[in-house]
Amino acid sequence: MMVNVQGPWSPLLGRLSLGxxxxxxxxxxxxxxxxxxxxxxxxxxxxxxxxxxxxxEWLTTVDHKKIGVMYIIIxxxxxxxxxxxxxxxxxxxxMACGPHSPGFLGAAHGxxxxxxxxxxxxxxxxxxxxxxxxxxxxxxxxxVVPLQIGARxxxxxxxxxxxxxxxxxxxxxxxxxxxxxxxxxxxxxxxxPLTEIAYSPGVGVDYWMWAIQISSVGTTLGAANLIATIxxxxxxxMTWSRLPIFTWTALSTNIIALTSFPVLAVALGLLGADRYFxxxxxxxxxxxxxxLYSDLFWIWGHPEVYFVILPAFGMMSxxxxxxxxxxxFGYATMVAASFAIAGVSWSVWLHHFFxxxxxxxxxxxxxxxxxxxxxxxxxxxxNWAFTVYRGRxxxxxxxxxxxxxxxMLLLGGLTGxxxxxPPVNYSVHNSVxxxxxxxxxxxxxxxxxxxxxxxxxxxVFGFRLNEALGKRFFWFFTAGTIMVFIxxxxxxxxxMTRRLDYLSNPALxxxxxxxxxxxxxYVVSIYYFVRQLYVSIRDxxxxxxxxxxxxxxxxxxxxxxxxxxxxxxxxTPRVHARDELVWRREQxxxxxxxxxxxxxxxxxxxxxxxxxGAFALGLGFGLVWRIWWxxxxxxxxxxxTVIARSFVRDTDYxxxxxxxxxxxxxxxxxxxxxxxxxxARGGIDMFRPxxxxx
Amino acid sequence: MRFTILDVAVMLGIIVPTAIITTxxxxxxxxxxxxxxxxxxxxxxNLIELIVWAIPLLTVxxxxxxxxxxxxxxxxxxxxxxxxxxxxAANPGSAPLNVDVITTDWQWLFVxxxxxxxxxxxxxIPRGTPVVFHMTSATVVxxxxxxxxxxxxxxxxxxxxxxxxxxxxxxxxxGYSANFSGAGFSWMGFKxxxxxxxxxxxxxxxIQKFPRHMDYAQFNKFARPTTNIDGKTxxxxxxxxxxxxxxxxxxxxxxxxxxxxxxPGAA
Ligand SMILES: [Cu+2]
Numbered sequence: 001m002m003v004n005v006q007g008p009w010s011p012l013l014g015r016l017s018l019g020x021x022x023x024x025x026x027x028x029x030x031x032x033x034x035x036x037x038x039x040x041x042x043x044x045x046x047x048x049x050x051x052x053x054x055x056x057e058w059l060t061t062v063d064h065k066k067i068g069v070m071y072i073i074i075x076x077x078x079x080x081x082x083x084x085x086x087x088x089x090x091x092x093x094x095m096a097c098g099p100h101s102p103g104f105l106g107a108a109h110g111x112x113x114x115x116x117x118x119x120x121x122x123x124x125x126x127x128x129x130x131x132x133x134x135x136x137x138x139x140x141x142x143x144v145v146p147l148q149i150g151a152r153x154x155x156x157x158x159x160x161x162x163x164x165x166x167x168x169x170x171x172x173x174x175x176x177x178x179x180x181x182x183x184x185x186x187x188x189x190x191x192x193p194l195t196e197i198a199y200s201p202g203v204g205v206d207y208w209m210w211a212i213q214i215s216s217v218g219t220t221l222g223a224a225n226l227i228a229t230i231x232x233x234x235x236x237x238m239t240w241s242r243l244p245i246f247t248w249t250a251l252s253t254n255i256i257a258l259t260s261f262p263v264l265a266v267a268l269g270l271l272g273a274d275r276y277f278x279x280x281x282x283x284x285x286x287x288x289x290x291x292l293y294s295d296l297f298w299i300w301g302h303p304e305v306y307f308v309i310l311p312a313f314g315m316m317s318x319x320x321x322x323x324x325x326x327x328x329f330g331y332a333t334m335v336a337a338s339f340a341i342a343g344v345s346w347s348v349w350l351h352h353f354f355x356x357x358x359x360x361x362x363x364x365x366x367x368x369x370x371x372x373x374x375x376x377x378x379x380x381x382x383n384w385a386f387t388v389y390r391g392r393x394x395x396x397x398x399x400x401x402x403x404x405x406x407x408m409l410l411l412g413g414l415t416g417x418x419x420x421x422p423p424v425n426y427s428v429h430n431s432v433x434x435x436x437x438x439x440x441x442x443x444x445x446x447x448x449x450x451x452x453x454x455x456x457x458x459x460v461f462g463f464r465l466n467e468a469l470g471k472r473f474f475w476f477f478t479a480g481t482i483m484v485f486i487x488x489x490x491x492x493x494x495x496m497t498r499r500l501d502y503l504s505n506p507a508l509x510x511x512x513x514x515x516x517x518x519x520x521x522y523v524v525s526i527y528y529f530v531r532q533l534y535v536s537i538r539d540x541x542x543x544x545x546x547x548x549x550x551x552x553x554x555x556x557x558x559x560x561x562x563x564x565x566x567x568x569x570x571x572t573p574r575v576h577a578r579d580e581l582v583w584r585r586e587q588x589x590x591x592x593x594x595x596x597x598x599x600x601x602x603x604x605x606x607x608x609x610x611x612x613g614a615f616a617l618g619l620g621f622g623l624v625w626r627i628w629w630x631x632x633x634x635x636x637x638x639x640x641t642v643i644a645r646s647f648v649r650d651t652d653y654x655x656x657x658x659x660x661x662x663x664x665x666x667x668x669x670x671x672x673x674x675x676x677x678x679x680a681r682g683g684i685d686m687f688r689p690x691x692x693x694x
Numbered sequence: 695m696r697f698t699i700l701d702v703a704v705m706l707g708i709i710v711p712t713a714i715i716t717t718x719x720x721x722x723x724x725x726x727x728x729x730x731x732x733x734x735x736x737x738x739x740n741l742i743e744l745i746v747w748a749i750p751l752l753t754v755x756x757x758x759x760x761x762x763x764x765x766x767x768x769x770x771x772x773x774x775x776x777x778x779x780x781x782x783a784a785n786p787g788s789a790p791l792n793v794d795v796i797t798t799d800w801q802w803l804f805v806x807x808x809x810x811x812x813x814x815x816x817x818x819i820p821r822g823t824p825v826v827f828h829m830t831s832a833t834v835v836x837x838x839x840x841x842x843x844x845x846x847x848x849x850x851x852x853x854x855x856x857x858x859x860x861x862x863x864x865x866x867x868x869g870y871s872a873n874f875s876g877a878g879f880s881w882m883g884f885k886x887x888x889x890x891x892x893x894x895x896x897x898x899x900x901i902q903k904f905p906r907h908m909d910y911a912q913f914n915k916f917a918r919p920t921t922n923i924d925g926k927t928x929x930x931x932x933x934x935x936x937x938x939x940x941x942x943x944x945x946x947x948x949x950x951x952x953x954x955x956x957x958p959g960a961a
Contacts, residue, residue: 108923114878114880114921118877185877191835191873191875193834193835193851194834201952280948283948283950284946285851285852285946285947285948285950286946290835291850326733327734327736330737355837355845355848359769360765360769364761364762367758367765368762371754374750375754378749379746379747381712382749384716385712386742387737388719392724393720393725394725403720407713411709413709414709417701417705417757418702421761422765423845424698426845426846427841427845429837430846430873430874431872495841495868499874502881505868
């Protein structure tokens with residue numbers, strides 16, 4: 001039944017043996033780095049007596065804000081890992097350019113062996129899309145959406161925690177693959193039949209497959225949860241026509257996720273059947289068809305692009321009006337455009353294989369369908385421009401990132417329209433031009449995310465991030481983006497293929513050098529980001545904010561104290577307008593406090609999601625190495641845990657009205673109300689729209 | 695190329711003004727400029743919304759039409775392609791030359807079935823004659839691409855794809871695989887020589903005298919995973935005319951050229 005694999009196998013350890021530890025100085029270096037970092041963290045936790053705090057406040061929490069923050073932390077760590085991969089790739093290409101380029105560490109050219117290089121770029125893509133962008137966005141939606149709609153928590157807090165830990169398991173499996181065994185070398189898209197056992201006999205593809213499979217179960221559950229939350233948990237008065245734009249994009253995005261991730265699960269499941277049971281769904285021979293995989297993968301893969309970009313559009317739609325001190329232009333069209341994009345995203349997947357030899361009828365259909373996405377996207381760009389029109393723009397850090405995202409979108413739109421045209425596509429498909437294009441689009445996401453992190457950080461933590469260092473981060477990052485991707489577009493147009501570990505054409509060397517310099521700018525920008533975090537946390541006493549951290553915020557989440565108490569709203573707010581905070585400000589209600597507090601039911605902490613996550617890690621590891629006893633035990637343990645948890649009735653507790661009142665008073669007293677003079681940013685009392693009108 | 699220029703021109707015609715207007719708005723309506731009007735409630739205008747939808751709609755309609763025309767114009771399966779290509783070429787009316795392209799891990803085999811010869815990693819074609827390529831792979835997917843002569847088309851195991859080209863100028867062109875296919879992929883380049891008809895005939899005759907022959911058994915040895923770091927271009931005479939079909943049949947029957955498992959962290 002089971003497929004025989006190359007190399008030894010034992011019932012106890014499966015394919016795992018000492019030989020699975022890579023013998024490579026680069027990986028050894030990474031291992032030392034990880035070990036030292038791990039030791040420092042463990043030491044801090046142990047000697048600072050932080051284990052109890054960590055367990056109570058974070059590991060067992062079901063609070064949507066803390067879960068969101070943990071998602072974002074996972075995403076940022078993986079973003080860093082993915083960046084190191086990018087740095088290694090660029091360095092390899094600049095070293096291995098031209099026939100006379102030397103080789104180091106046993107490589108023919110450059111310093112990486114081809115098989116190792118292939119794993120690095122496959123890891124880079126997988127990590128950046130699925131383990132950096134996706135968790136950060138899910139995290140931001142987790143933090144912001146319940147606050148924006150006036151809810152106490154997500155619809156299913158326990159399910160929410162489970163989604164987090166399954167995502168963490170996926171990320172952990174990828175990090176494990178670095179030190180035990182190897183990773184897929186078939187690209188983040190899993191090119192068939194290269195992923196079949198004949199061409200990928202190692203455990204790399206299995207790591208890739210199970211990491212994605214397990215984490216996407218989490219993403220699918222999270223999507224169902226967010227949709228339920230938005231539909232059922234809105235505060236009274238929060239009608240559909242008053243829903244904040246970010247929540248709208250979160251809804252469209254999660255509809256995409258809920259409908260597309262199962263397709264990915266099927267594609268990977270069939271691939272798994274090929275690799276483990278010897279079926280032939282995607283092999284070239286014995287009745288298999290590799291095109292079937294491309295079809296299934298991109299039916300998920302293209303909507304996934306919009307899964308990451310729609311929330312970024314939502315973030316821009318929140319940030320730009322706040323800092324232009326004006327409502328968003330064309331609310332209704334913005335909502336319509338989001339759903340149009342989400343809808344059309346389902347009918348364009350074939351543009352990923354225009355070159356597979358489909359007839360011109362098919363290619364034309366998908367070409368035009370792809371271009372149609374440009375219509376609602378164009379509408380969005382124009383609407384943002386008119387939001388700024390007759391406003392009063394302030395260029396705080398979030399605004400810089402949002403405007404940067406807008407310009408990235410213009411560039412990405414131009415090149416996307418080029419790629420959508422098959423005759424053009426036939427000459428640049430699979431070149432680094434395509435790589436530069438989708439990186440430009442992902443930059444829209446990253447710029448949106450960085451804007452959002454700066455924007456909502458004070459809401460969650462109660463103090464602002466340092467502006468000067470944040471701006472430095474922005475400018476160095478932007479310099480890096482320009483230096484890396486403009487040369488990449490150019491060399492792509494000159495015919496440079498993607499995924500090359502050796503470039504025979506020495507004419508490309510200047511572009512490679514420019515890109516390496518761009519990577520240098522990115523390194524500097526990361527330094528400023530870390531420094532921004534450090535300085536902001538150090539100086540937090542002086543940068544505390546009130547409920548409305550920016551003085552011109554518009555939506556409901558800025559009504560609660562910052563940091564937001566664990567129950568979000570002391571009493572569920574009644575919503576009167578689309579921009580509720582502006583409405584209250586104009587009615588003179590902004591400082592109004594609650595007269596009468598009530599008991600609040602809240603969900604209890606639970607370690608069950610963490611336990612299920614731990615067994616899921618065992619399951620994934622067992623499957624990768626074909627350690628069947630571990631697989632069986634883990635799977636059984638997960639089932640037993642889920643059933644056992646379903647008998648637990650006592651999942652909520654009451655927060656007494658007195659506790660709520662005390663917490664509210666303490667948080668409002670901490671806020672720097674009235675403590676600063678004449679400055680536009682800071683406490684809620686700083687904004688007086690009627691007085692400051694010229 | 696025409697489509698690229700058109701596409702870029704149309705898009706730049708929209709994007710550049712948009713970028714300029716956005717920048718202008720941002721600068722004019724900045725907080726510190728107290729001369730600019732401020733309208734804290736303005737968020738809707740039917741006229742602007744209409745324009746905002748109309749501009750991208752018209753653009754996409756126009757580019758969509760061009761895309762439709764362009765896709766049909768470069769369709770290699772259209773028999774008229776050969777005629778139009780020949781009409782533009784220096785040597786009208788000549789019979790098309792057939793070349794079978796077979797990729798392995800990680801080499802190109804160009805079989806000239808009528809001439810019974812094959813050359814690996816090197817392609818020689820006569821100027822002004824339409825060349826019809828029939829392509830398949832013995833292992834995984836590659837992508838046939840000669841940037842200055844022919845657009846990309848996938849080369850897939852167990853399947854056939856087709857490409858047509860006519861080269862107008864004598865010279866040497868770079869060709870390579872554009873779709874990642876494994877560890878030896880970066881070295882999967884091939885030189886394409888476009889030569890005069892006389893030169894081409896002479897070249898065929900010289901290869902036909904080569905001592906190494908190729909049948910399916912020989913091909914199975916040739917197809918073992920090989921990274922062509924040295925750029926070797928072995929040539930074969932007495933090539934079995936139906937080798938291409940034999941390779942496809944083999945793949946469909948489950949023939950694989952297994953990659954050996956590399957040690958972790960190494961090649
Ligand atoms: Cu796509």
